Amino acid sequence: MIFLKATPAAVKKAAAFIRKGGTAVFPTETVYGLGADALNPEAAAKIFEIKKRPAFDPLIVHVASVKQAKMLAFVTPKAEALMKRFWPGPLTLVLPKKRIVPDIVTAGLDTVALRMPANPVALDLIKRAGTPIAAPSANRFGRLSPTAAAHAERQLKGRPDIILDGGKTRIGVESAVLAFKDRRIYLLRHGGLPLEEIEKVAGPLASVLRSGKRPRSPGRLAGHYNPSAKLILLGKKKPELKKGLRYGYLAFTEKPALKVKKAAVLSPSGDLKEAAANLFSHLHKLDNAGLDIILAEPVPMRGLGRAIMDRLKRAAATRKKG
C-alpha cells in the first residue's frame, strides 16, 4: 500500500489504480471514501472484501457531473433540480438504475445511490479515472467513520492500493441520502446537508422514520459507527460513574464536572457545524485512549444536530467486538 499527500501527482497515481481495477482511499468533504471503478464488478467486490461489508449493503457511486449521473440512472426533473442546487455537495440521491451499473454495486436493488462530492481531490480523482467511483466510507463495516487519512489507514490496515491524505474533512458527517418513490421524496439518512436546507428546495420530505410504506435502506442498521468502548448517549440526568471503569466524555460545549479519564468538546461556541466536523475525530481520539465507556451528551435536533444525533444513537445501539 502507498500512503501519499494528495498532490496532483498522487491523484494521478490513484486514478491509475482505479482504472486498473484497484482501490484507493480518498478525501471527500464529508468523510474519507474507499473507492473502486463503479463499472467494474471485480473492483467493486474488493471494497466489500476490504471493509468486511455484507453484500446486502449497496454502495454510493461518485460522479463528477450531472451528465455522468445520467449515464448511470434515470434522473427525474425533481432529482435534477436538487442536483443543480446542491451538487457538488453532501447530498446522495437514490434513483432507478440503468443496466450499466453492476448488481454488486447496488446489492441487487433496481436503484443506485449517486453523489457528486465537493472535495477538489475527489473530483479530480473521478475525472482522471475516467469512470464513476463506487465508495463507501473508508472504515471497517459497522465502525467509526474516517475524517482523516490516518483513521482509514488504521482500520483498513494496508489493504487498499493507495491512500490519499487530504487532511481533515470539512463537514465530518456523511451525505444526506434521499430516495424517490410514489412521487414522494424520502429522507433515508440525515447527513451533511441539513433537512431544513433540502426542504427549502424539495418541500416537506416524507421521513423514513414517520412512514410505514418506506423505501429500503439496507445499510441503516442500528448498530453502526461503533467505537471499541461502549458508548452511552446521555439524557438530562447527571450520570453516575461506576468504580473501576475507565470513562471518556464527549461534551457538546464544555467539559463535564465529572472525573473522567479523557474528555473532548465538540464546539465551545455551540456551533453545530463545528460539532459535526469534530464528531468522528473526537470519537476516534476517545476510542484510542483505552476506555471502557464513552459518555456522550445529546446535541440540539436542528441543522447538522440531526445527523450528529443519528450517528450517536447508532453508535450507542450495540457493541461490536474486535
Ligand code: TXA
Ligand atoms: O458522505 C458519504 O455519503 C460518504 C462519502 C465517502 O461519499 N459515503 C458513505 O457511504 O457514507 P456508505 O456506504 O458508508 O453509506 C451509504 C448509504 C448506506 O446507508 C446504504 O445503505 C445507502 O447509502 N444506499 C446506497 N445505495 C442505496 C440504494 N440503492 N437504496 C437505498 N439506500 C442505499
Ligand code: MG
Ligand atoms: Mg459508512
